Amino acid sequence: MTTLDARNGRRLTARGEKTRARIVAAAADLINVQGVGATTLDDVILASGVSKSQLYHHFAGKDALVRAVVDHVGERIIQRERDALGHVSTIQGLRRWRDALVQNNALRHGAYGCALGSLASEVSDQDDAARRAASQLFIEWQELLAGVLHRLQDGGALPPEASIDQLATGLMGALQGGYMLAQTARDVTPMATSIDMALAHIESLHKHEVGQRQRPAVEQVQ
Amino acid sequence: MTTLDARNGRRLTARGEKTRARIVAAAADLINVQGVGATTLDDVILASGVSKSQLYHHFAGKDALVRAVVDHVGERIIQRERDALGHVSTIQGLRRWRDALVQNNALRHGAYGCALGSLASEVSDQDDAARRAASQLFIEWQELLAGVLHRLQDGGALPPEASIDQLATGLMGALQGGYMLAQTARDVTPMATSIDMALAHIESLHKHEVGQRQRPAVEQVQ
DNA sequence: ATAAAAATGGACTTAATAGTCCTAAATTGT
C-alpha cells in the first residue's frame, strides 16, 4: 500500500514514511538543542540511524529538512496546546495551563526556550518559506488562546467589549518573551513573571467590570 | 599613546582600537541581519575592509568575536535606552518610548527582531560566556525600565505596593516576545499589541487605585 | 512468483570556512 506524499507528490510506502518521520524527529531534537546553524546533516544521519542517500531521497537539501522540522515542531505544539487549551473556559484553567508550561520549562532551567520560538527566530530572516510556516503556526496557536478567551467571555469572566484577538496576541507575546528571557537567564522566573502579568491583566478586566459600568469604554489612542 | 585592552591585557594604540571597533561593528551588522551561524569570518573581513590576520590578532576566533559583538550590541542598546528612558517619569513618556521602538521596527517590517534578543536566543545554548553577557545586559535594560516605574510610583502614578521588578520583567517580556512575533510575521502589529497590553496593565494599576473606577481597562490598539 | 519500482548504504567529490604563517609596513617611545 502506498500513500501520496503531500509535499512533492511522490508515493511513499509505509516504511518510507516511517523513515522520513524518523529523520524529521531526529533533526527536530537536534535543532531544538543546538539550533539550525550548529546542526549538520551528519548529525541528523547519526541520530536517526539513516544513510545520507536516504536523507537526500526524502529531502532536497538542508533547507527542505528545516522546513519539515518547522512543520513537525508546529504540529507537535499545536496538538499539545489543543489538548491543554481545547476545553479550558475559566481563569483557573488558564492558570493551570501556565503552571504546566512553566514547570516543564523549569525542568531544563529554561534551556532551549520555546521549540517553535527559537526556531522561528533563527530561521525567519534566512528562509522565507520557513518563516511563513512558523508565522502560520503562531496564528494557529494564538487561535487556541483566543478560543479560551472567547469561552471566558461567554461565561462572563471577560467583558463583551474586550478585544479577544489583542489579548491573545499579548498573551502569546508574553509567553514567547518569557521563554526567551528564561533561556538567556537559564532560569524560568522571568517566564513565569511575564505570563503572570498577562494573566493578571486579563483577570483584571473582569474584576473592574462587575456590576459597575457607569461609562462606556473610552478608546485609547495608540 | 597606548591604552590597555580590557579584554586580554594587551596594549592597543588608538589605531588598533579603531580597527578593532571597525571589525566588531561590521560583525554586529552582519550578525544582526544574517544571524551568527550564517555570518562567516570572510564576510566580516570583506565588510570591515580588514585582513584576516588583523581579525585573528584582535580576536582568538569566531567565538571571541561573537562575544565582543554581544557586548557591543548591548552597549549600543543600553546607551540608546538610557537616553530614551533616563528621564521618563510619566505614562505618556512611556508611551512615547513605545511609539519610537514600534516606529523604528516598522521601517524594516519587523525584520531582524531585537538586535540583542535574536542574538541571545541563537547564542544562549551554544556559548555560556556569551549567554551570561546577554543575560547581564537584559538585567541592565530592565533596570532602566524599573527606574521609570519607580519614578511613576514616586509621582503617584503607581501604587506603593506595586512590585516594580515584576512589572519591569513583564514589560521586557512583552517587548521581546513582540519583537519575535513581529520578526516572524514581518509585521510590527503583534509587537505593538504586545507592548500595549503590558502598558495597559501598568496603567490600570493606577486607575483602580485612586478609587475612581471611571473606565474599564480595555486596550484599544492596533 | 516475478518484474518493476522504491528504498537503502556508504564511498566519493566539491565547496566553504575556520584557522595558520610569514613578510612587509607603520607607529611608538626614547
Place this chain on the structure above:
DNA sequence: ACAATTTAGGACTATTAAGTCCATTTTTAT
C-alpha cells in the same frame, strides 16, 4: 632619528559539511 614593537596584508592549510553517484536490497503490484 631610529630601534623595538605593533599593526597590516594575504597566501596557504586543514577541516568540515553539503551534496552526488551508483551498486545493492527490499517492497510492491500483478
